[in-house]
Amino acid sequence: MNAIVALCHFCELHGPRTLFCTEVLHSPLPQGASSGDISGQNEQAEEEEGGIQMSSRIHSHSPAEGASADSSSPGPKKSDMCEASGCRSLAGGHPGYVSHDKETSIKYVSHQHPNHPQLFSIVRQACVRSLSCEVCPGREGPIFFGDEQHGFVFSHTFFIKDSLARGFQRWYSIITIMMDRIYLINSWPFLLGKIRGIIDELQGKALKVFEAEQYGCPQRAQRMNTAFTPFLHQRNGNAARSLTSLTNDENLWACLHTSFAWLLKACGSRLTEKLLEGAPTEDTLVQMEKLADLKEESEGWDGSEEEEKPSSQPDVVEGQELSKCSPETSLMPDCNSWNVAHRRLSVFRSLRHMRQVLGASAFRMLAWHVLMGNQVIWKARDMDLVQSAFDVLRTMLPVGCVRIIPYSDQYEEAYRCNFLGLSPHVQIPSHILSSEFAVLVEVRAATRSSLYPTLFDDEQSLNKYEFVVTSGSPVAADRVGPTILNKIEAALTNQNLSVDVVDQCLVCLKEEWMNKVKVLFKFTKVDSRPKEDTQKLLSILGAAEEDNVKLLKFWMTGLSKTYKSHLMSTVRSPTSSESRN
Numbered sequence: 001m002n003a004i005v006a007l008c009h010f011c012e013l014h015g016p017r018t019l020f021c022t023e024v025l026h027s028p029l030p031q032g033a034s035s036g037d038i039s040g041q042n043e044q045a046e047e048e049e050g051g052i053q054m055s056s057r058i059h060s061h062s063p064a065e066g067a068s069a070d071s072s073s074p075g076p077k078k079s080d081m082c083e084a085s086g087c088r089s090l091a092g093g094h095p096g097y098v099s100h101d102k103e104t105s106i107k108y109v110s111h112q113h114p115n116h117p118q119l120f121s122i123v124r125q126a127c128v129r130s131l132s133c134e135v136c137p138g139r140e141g142p143i144f145f146g147d148e149q150h151g152f153v154f155s156h157t158f159f160i161k162d163s164l165a166r167g168f169q170r171w172y173s174i175i176t177i178m179m180d181r182i183y184l185i186n187s188w189p190f191l192l193g194k195i196r197g198i199i200d201e202l203q204g205k206a207l208k209v210f211e212a213e214q215y216g217c218p219q220r221a222q223r224m225n226t227a228f229t230p231f232l233h234q235r236n237g238n239a240a241r242s243l244t245s246l247t248n249d250e251n252l253w254a255c256l257h258t259s260f261a262w263l264l265k266a267c268g269s270r271l272t273e274k275l276l277e278g279a280p281t282e283d284t285l286v287q288m289e290k291l292a293d294l295k296e297e298s299e300g301w302d303g304s305e306e307e308e309k310p311s312s313q314p315d316v317v318e319g320q321e322l323s324k325c326s327p328e329t330s331l332m333p334d335c336n337s338w339n340v341a342h343r344r345l346s347v348f349r350s351l352r353h354m355r356q357v358l359g360a361s362a363f364r365m366l367a368w369h370v371l372m373g374n375q376v377i378w379k380a381r382d383m384d385l386v387q388s389a390f391d392v393l394r395t396m397l398p399v400g401c402v403r404i405i406p407y408s409d410q411y412e413e414a415y416r417c418n419f420l421g422l423s424p425h426v427q428i429p430s431h432i433l434s435s436e437f438a439v440l441v442e443v444r445a446a447t448r449s450s451l452y453p454t455l456f457d458d459e460q461s462l463n464k465y466e467f468v469v470t471s472g473s474p475v476a477a478d479r480v481g482p483t484i485l486n487k488i489e490a491a492l493t494n495q496n497l498s499v500d501v502v503d504q505c506l507v508c509l510k511e512e513w514m515n516k517v518k519v520l521f522k523f524t525k526v527d528s529r530p531k532e533d534t535q536k537l538l539s540i541l542g543a544a545e546e547d548n549v550k551l552l553k554f555w556m557t558g559l560s561k562t563y564k565s566h567l568m569s570t571v572r573s574p575t576s577s578e579s580r581n
Helices: 118-128 183-186 190-217 219-225 231-237 242-249 253-269 282-305 340-345 351-358 358-374 382-398 485-494 500-525 531-541 546-558 559-581
Strands: 004-011 015-025 047-049 052-054 099-100 106-111 143-148 151-161 170-178 377-380 404-408 420-421 438-445 465-471
Touching: 004 118, 004 253, 004 282, 015 118, 015 253, 047 340, 052 106, 099 253, 106 253, 106 340, 143 190, 143 438, 151 183, 151 190, 151 242, 170 183, 170 190, 170 282, 183 190, 190 242, 190 253, 242 253, 282 438, 282 500, 282 559, 351 382, 351 465, 351 485, 351 500, 358 377, 358 382, 358 465, 358 485, 358 546, 377 382, 382 420, 382 438, 382 500, 485 500, 485 546, 500 531, 500 546, 500 559, 531 546
Parallel strands: 377 420, 377 438, 404 420
Antiparallel strands: 004 015, 004 170, 015 106, 047 052, 099 106, 143 151, 151 170, 438 465
16 A cells, blocks of 8 residues: 555644654665565564564564665654654664565665655645644544645544643554545555554553553652743653653564554555446346345245245246255256356256267257247256256347246246256147247167267267257248347357357347347337337347347346336436426
8 A cells, every 4th residue: 555654643742743753665776775585583484563463574674774864854853853753753873674575576765754755745734734723623533634735634632641741641653645536545454453553552651651650750749849930941851752762562563564664555455446447247246136135035934934934935036046856956046157066967068069069050940939939848857957058048039038047846837937947757838839938859779879079078978869859830940030139149159259258248148239228128128219210220139020029128128127117217206207397
C-alpha cells in the first residue's frame, strides 16, 4: 500500500511533532541507506511485535544509514527539539530501520521524518491537523480528513499516562496518509482495529510505569504543596519525557517499525482490484436471484425443522434441478459447471464432442428442440451419462430458461422441466412421443462392437452405447432453423477453434440474443405496441423468421426479475406523475 504511517506527539513547548514514521519504497533506498537483504533469525517463524502478528515475509529490521536527525533531512532544527528527547524518537546518529519483503521487492523504511521534502511537508501538515483542529469529541478516537493536494489522513488520537505531565497524561496520535481516498475509506475497519491494538499496548505499558511511579512518589500530593509555584517555572522544569521512558521499553521503536511495516503490507494485500466489464449479464442476475431464493428457503426450513420435519422434496424451480432417486442429490447447482467430484465420470465433455457422438443430423434435431424450449427426454441406465448430457446442452440456454430433473422413476410434465432424465423402464405417454414439442434420446446397448472411434483416451468409452434420437416433429435437414443454431454449428465445425473459444462464442451469442429479447419484451409487454410495429421491429433485429420468433418468446421467460421490475418502474413513474398533475 502506497501510504505513510506516523506516530505524532503534542509537545507542550513546541506543539505537534512527528516522532516516528514508516514509508514504503518501491525504488532503491535513499542515499546511504542499506540495500542488502536482511536474514532474520526466525525467518520461517511468525514474530509477535507490538501486539501485531508479523508475517515471516517481512524479515527482521535493519538500520537504514544516513537517516539520523542530524543529517540533511528536512526535519526540524535541533534547537526546536526537547532537551529530554520528548520530541525525538531515534537518538542522534541512529540510522533508522529497514524491512525487506523479498516476495515483492518492497522495502519498509522507518525514520523520525521522511527524507523527501514534499513527503515531509505532507506528514508535517497531517501531524499538526491531527493534534489541533481535526479531532473527535473527547480528543481521543479515530477521524478522517484530507484533500486531493495534501493527501487523505486516517488519524487516531490517544493519551499516554505520564506522572510528570500536566493532567498526568500526554497527547499522541497515529496517522495513516495516502492519496487514494476511496482505498483509505474502505480500509477504515481494518486500520481501526489494528491501530487500536497498537495503542492499547502502548497505553498498557505506560499505565504500569505510571502506577509504579505514583506508588513510589505520589505526584498529586506533591503538586498540592507547591500549588503557588509560578506555572512557567514548573512548565520549563518538566520537559516532556520520551515515549521509551514512559513505557519503559528500550525496543519500542523497533517494535513500532515492525508493527507499522506489517500494517502497510497487510492493508495493501487485503484489497485487490477487479476489472468489471460493463453491466452484469442476465445469467449473472438470474443466478444471484436464485441464490437469494435458496437462502430464504433454507432459512425457512431451518425455522420449521424445530416444529415439523418437511415430508416431501421441494418442487423444481427455474435454474434448479431435482432428483427423485436420492434426497442427497435433490438440489443441484445453478451454474453451468457440475460437481467437480463427478467430472471424471462425465461422458460428454462439450457440445462438439456430443455432435461427433450423435452425428450431425441427430445433434441438430436435439439442439433445435433445446433452443425452442421443448422438452428434452433422455432414457438411460447410466445417471452420470444423462447428467453430463444435460450439463452440456444447458450451455446453449440462458440460466433462467433451464429447469432440470436429472433422473426420475416417472414421467414429469413439460411445465415442470424442459430437461428430464428417465430410467429405461419408465413408460412415456403416447401423446408425448408423438408430440412436436418433445424429443426423446434413448441410450441402448450397441449391437456392434464399435460404432465410432473413441474420441478421448482419458474418459469412459462410448462405443458400448447406441443413441437413438426421435421426435414427433423431426427437423428437416434443409430447414433454415434459428439463426443462433446455425452460428453454433458453424463454431462447432470449425476445428481451428478450441473448446474454450467455442464456450466464449456461446456466451457472446446468448448475450446477443438476450439483448434482442430485452428489446422485444419492452416493445410488446411494456409499451404494448401493435403487431404491425412488432413485425417491423423483428425485421430490424434480424429475427423475423418463425423459428427466431419462437426462440425469442421462449427466452423471454428467462429474463431476470430485476430487469423486469426495473422496466416496469421506469415506465409507470411518468404515468403516475401525469395523473397527479
